[in-house]
Amino acid sequence: MPFDLGSTVRLAADCTDPAGVLATAATAAVTVTLPDGSTASPAASETGTVGRYQADYVTTAAGRHLVRWQFTSPAHAYTDMFDVREAAPPALLSLADARTHLKKTDHGDDDEIREWIEACTRAVEQLVGPVVARTVTQDLAFASSRSVALALAPALALVSVDALTPGDTSYAVDSLRLDGATGIVTRVDGGLLHGPLRVTYRVGRTTVPANIRAAAKIILQHLWRTRQGPGRPQRGLDDYDVSEPIPGLGFAIPNRAVQLLDPDSLGPEVG
Known part of the structure; x- marks a missing residue:
């Protein structure tokens, strides 16, 4: 999941010998490459478990970051990445509104819900133009x-x-x-x-019309269903039906959401 700008990312990697067994390295270094190409080298240390290392990095820029671990004696390397959100990422729904709509009573899925909110926002804005100012x-x-x-x-x-x-x-x-x-x-x-x-x-818009907010909630619910496992778009059953794919969005937008967005649509009617 993306991290918020300014938050601390705990980086972790295992050092193994050629046989794949966890081993303490003579040296352990981690390099973070920022979106602009600059680099940072947070201090790395072995945890309480032999061969398992970690480093804490405080984010300073939005975008994709590359992480490169390098160990010696034994020689081992590991590459990973993480994303950092903008300071104010466009979001049509608050986390509280999204949790209420999804009937979530705990906070265990909050990070994933926030990511889906951002995806919904982008989908809606493809159809009606900028909404979030x-x-x-x-x-x-x-x-x-x-x-x-x-x-x-x-x-x-x-x-x-x-x-x-x-x-x-x-x-x-x-x-x-x-x-x-x-x-x-x-x-x-x-x-x-x-x-x-x-x-x-x-x-964007200084106020968000109710039809756009409602469409965003329907899209959120539709996309959240993907967590239930593979399936296929349903036809003729409920508000989350998808009759036809939308160019650039495929089956991400249910019919009911398309209908709600139609008064503000940028182009010809879809769906």
Whole structure:
């Protein structure tokens, strides 16, 4: 499961001899490679069990981390990885709401539920655009135009619009007009925009409609069922039926959720 940014990850590895028997190493070192390519080397030590080592690493960056253990005498190596969430990962549902919907009375599955919430959020936003408010950055490659279209909509506000080429024109956000529903940006005075530009803007919704929240809960319940073992999509039985796969999402979205999301859908009706 992903770790929260700033939390401590306990890294563990076994050192074995060529026969596969746990053995104390002359030296034990662990290297963590961060998403930006930089490295860290937390102190490694043998636990109370011969040949079993651990190290504690405090996370400082979001993204995938590579872990490499190296032992000598006996020579042994082990590679692993772990993921770290963003400081504020997009989530349509709170953990409390998700636990209530799944009828969970204990906290043993909380980490897994949080991961499914993030998966549900991404699926919903593929169909209706950004829902969770956040700041994004986009580079726009163009020469001159009356208008430019942001990749994500609905958009809440422009934060900055800067030239990517030194010496070219940057724009004050109050000199621009943003159509939040479409993500179209134009100049207030009607003039041309000159690129390329780097645009930082806020996306999402200030309030989340009830139909989107309800759809997210149905998708969560549908995906949670995968923990019960292999099966196949059910047809014509209940709210979690899947009649047709959705491009890019397959059978992840039940019919009822698609119907609830339809009023806010970005494209033609699916399902």
